[in-house]
Amino acid sequence: MEDASRDVSDDRNDGTKLSPGDPGHGRMRLALFAAGLSTFALLYSTQALLPEISHDLHAAPDQASWTVSGATIGLAVAVLPLAALSERFGRRRMLTLSMTVAVVLALLVPFAPNLGVLIALRVLQGAAVAGVPASAMAFLSDEVRARHLVGAVGLFVAGNSVGGMSGRILTGWITEAWGWRAGLGAVAVTSLLCAVAFQLLVPPARHFRPVPLRPRHFAATVRSHLGNPLLLRLYAMGLLFMSVFGSVYTVIGYRLVDAPFGLSQGLVGSIFVIYLVGTVASATAGRLNSRFGRRGTLYLGIGTTSAGLLVSLADNLVAVVAGLVLITAGFFAGHAVASGSVSRTATHGSAQASALYQMAYYIGSSAGGALGAVAFATGGWSALVGLGLGSMALAAGVTLYATRQARTATAAGA
Numbered sequence: 154m155e156d157a158s159r160d161v162s163d164d165r166n167d168g169t170k171l172s173p174g175d176p177g178h179g180r181m182r183l184a185l186f187a188a189g190l191s192t193f194a195l196l197y198s199t200q201a202l203l204p205e206i207s208h209d210l211h212a213a214p215d216q217a218s219w220t221v222s223g224a225t226i227g228l229a230v231a232v233l234p235l236a237a238l239s240e241r242f243g244r245r246r247m248l249t250l251s252m253t254v255a256v257v258l259a260l261l262v263p264f265a266p267n268l269g270v271l272i273a274l275r276v277l278q279g280a281a282v283a284g285v286p287a288s289a290m291a292f293l294s295d296e297v298r299a300r301h302l303v304g305a306v307g308l309f310v311a312g313n314s315v316g317g318m319s320g321r322i323l324t325g326w327i328t329e330a331w332g333w334r335a336g337l338g339a340v341a342v343t344s345l346l347c348a349v350a351f352q353l354l355v356p357p358a359r360h361f362r363p364v365p366l367r368p369r370h371f372a373a374t375v376r377s378h379l380g381n382p383l384l385l386r387l388y389a390m391g392l393l394f395m396s397v398f399g400s401v402y403t404v405i406g407y408r409l410v411d412a413p414f415g416l417s418q419g420l421v422g423s424i425f426v427i428y429l430v431g432t433v434a435s436a437t438a439g440r441l442n443s444r445f446g447r448r449g450t451l452y453l454g455i456g457t458t459s460a461g462l463l464v465s466l467a468d469n470l471v472a473v474v475a476g477l478v479l480i481t482a483g484f485f486a487g488h489a490v491a492s493g494s495v496s497r498t499a500t501h502g503s504a505q506a507s508a509l510y511q512m513a514y515y516i517g518s519s520a521g522g523a524l525g526a527v528a529f530a531t532g533g534w535s536a537l538v539g540l541g542l543g544s545m546a547l548a549a550g551v552t553l554y555a556t557r558q559a560r561t562a563t564a565a566g567a
Contacts, residue, residue: 170298170360177356181296182308184355185289188248189312191347192285194320195255195278196224198262198340199271200403201321201422202333204410209333210268218403218526222519223272225399227279228286229515236287236508237371240364244292245355251284252348259341263334279515286511291503294496295360306493310435310485318428319343325422374502378509383498386555388513390451390491393548395517397458397541398484400525401465405477408534413468427477431485442490451552454487459545462538487548488514 199206199220207217239247258278265271289309297305323343324336378384402425409416409424416424441450457479465476492510499506521544528536 170296178297180354180356181293182305184351185293185305185309186312186315187347187350187354188252188285188289189309190316190319191252191255191344191351192282193313193316194340194347195259195316195344196228196282197221197317197402198259198320198324198337199224199275199333201325201406201425202328202336202418203403204406204421205328205333205418206268206271210271212268213530214404214407215523215526215530216268218522219272220268220275221399221403222522224275224279224282225515225518225522227276227281228283229279229512229519231280231283232287232511232515233375233505233508235284236291236505237366239284239288239291240371240502240505241366243358243361244288244295245358245361247284247288248292248355249348249352251281251288252344252351254281255285256341256345256348259337259344262341263337283511286514287508290492290496290507290510292358292361294503294507296356296358299497302493302496306496307435307437307489310489310492311432313431313435315428315432316347317431318425321425321428322422325425326419328422329417329419371505374505375509378499378502378506381498382558383555384495384506384509386551387491387495387498388510389551390487390548391510391514392517393544393551394454394458394484394487394491395514396521396524396544397462398480399518399521400528400537400541401462401477401480403522404525404529404534404537405473407529409473414470414473424474424477427474427481430478430481434482434485435489437486441486442493447490447494448552448556450490451487452549454483454490455545455549455552457483457486459483459542462541462545466535466538 199217203214203217203220206212206220207214210217235247235251255278258274258281262271262274262278265274290306293305293309294302320340320343323339324333327339328336405424406421408414409421410418441453445453461476461479461481461483463476464479465473467473467476492507492514495506495510496503524540525537528540532539
C-alpha cells in the first residue's frame with residue numbers, strides 16, 4: 154500500500170475529475186481504448202507479415218525488420234515534440250490529429266513499390282502515431298482522479314494489446330489469402346473505424362489549461378524529469394521490458410514458418426491471440442499494484458517474462474505458446490504499472506514526463522527488434538533468448554536498487 158497516503162492527498166485536489174460512476178468516465182476509458190487499439194494495430198502492422206515481405210521484396214530478416222523498427226524510431230523521435238505541442242493546443246486535439254494523419258498514411262502503405270519506400274512510409278507513420286502516446290496518459294492524468302489513474306491507463310494499454318492482437322491476426326489470414334498488401338489495407342480500414350469511434354466517444358477536456366510554447370521552459374522541464382531518479386528508473390523499465398517484447402514478436406514469425414513448426418502465414422498471425430493475455434494483465438495492473446506495490450509488481454513482471462523466455466526455448470509448439478503467454482503477461486503488467494507511475498510521479502509537465510517514457514519505451518522496441526533480428530540470424534532463437542534474459546537481469550537490478558534506496562530512506566527517517 155505504498156501509494157495510499159498519496160491517494161488521499163491527491164483526492165483533496167482533484168475532486169472535480171472523473172471517477173467510476175461519473176457520466177464521462179466510461180466514455181473516456183472506451184475512447185482511449187479505441188485510440189490504443191488503433192495505435193498498436195498500425196504501429197506493428199507489418200510485424201506478423203515479415204516472412205511474406207521478406208519473400209516478396211527479396212529482403213533478409215534483418216532488413217525487413219526495419220519496417221517495424223523504422224516505425225518505432227519515428228515514434229520515438231516525434232513523441233517529445235508532439236507532447237510539447239499538446240501542452241499548447243490540447244491533448245484531445247492532438248489525439249484526433251495524430252490518428253487522422255496516421256490513418257491517411259496507412260491507406261498509402263499497401264501501395265509501396267519497394268522496401269525502401271515501405272520503410273520510409275512506416276517511419277512517417279510512426280511519427281504520426283506518436284501523438285497518441287504523447288498525449289493519452291497526460292490526457293487521462295488531466296481528467297481522471299489520481300486514485301483511478303492506474304486502472305484507466307491499464308485499459309488504454311489493454312487497447313494496445315487488443316490492437317496488436319487483432320491487427321496481426323487480421324493481416325495474417327488476409328495475407329494468406331490475398332497477400333501482405335491486402336493485409337495492411339485491412340489494418341488501415343480497422344484503424345479508420347477506431348478513429349471514428351474515438352471522436353464519437355471522447356468527452357470534452359474540462360481540466361486542460363494551455364501553456365505557451367516556451368522552448369527554454371520546455372527544455373528545463375525535460376531536464377528536471379531526467380534529473381528525477383524515480384522517473385529515470387521508470388524510463389529504464391519501459392525500455393528494457395519493451396526491448397524483450399519487441400525482439401520476441403519481431404522474430405517469432407520467422408521461427409514458426411521454419412522447421413520444425415512449418416506454420417502457414419494465417420496460423421502465424423493467429424499466434425498473436427496471445428495478446429489477450431496482455432489485455433487481462435494490463436487491466437488488472439491496478440489491483441496488482443494495490444496488493445504488491447509498484448516494485449513488487451515489477452518484480453512479478455520480470456520473473457514472469459524471464460520464465461517465458463526460458464520455456465520458449467523448447468522446439469515444441471505448446472512450449473513456445475506457453476512461453477509467449479508468460480512473456481506477454483509479464484510485459485504488459487510491468488508496462489502498465491511503470492507507465493501509470495510516471496503520470497503520478499511527475500509533479501509538473503506531465504505530458505513531457507509521459508513523452509520521455511514513451512521515447513524510452515519505443516527506443517527499446519526499435520533496438521529490441523533490430524538486435525533481436527540480428528541475434529536470430531546469427532545464433533538462432535537461443536541467442537535471442539539470451540539477449541532477452543540480459544535485459545530482464547538489468548531490469549531486476551534497477552528495481553533492486555530502487556528497493557534498497559527506499560529502505561535506506563525509510564531507515565533514515567525513522
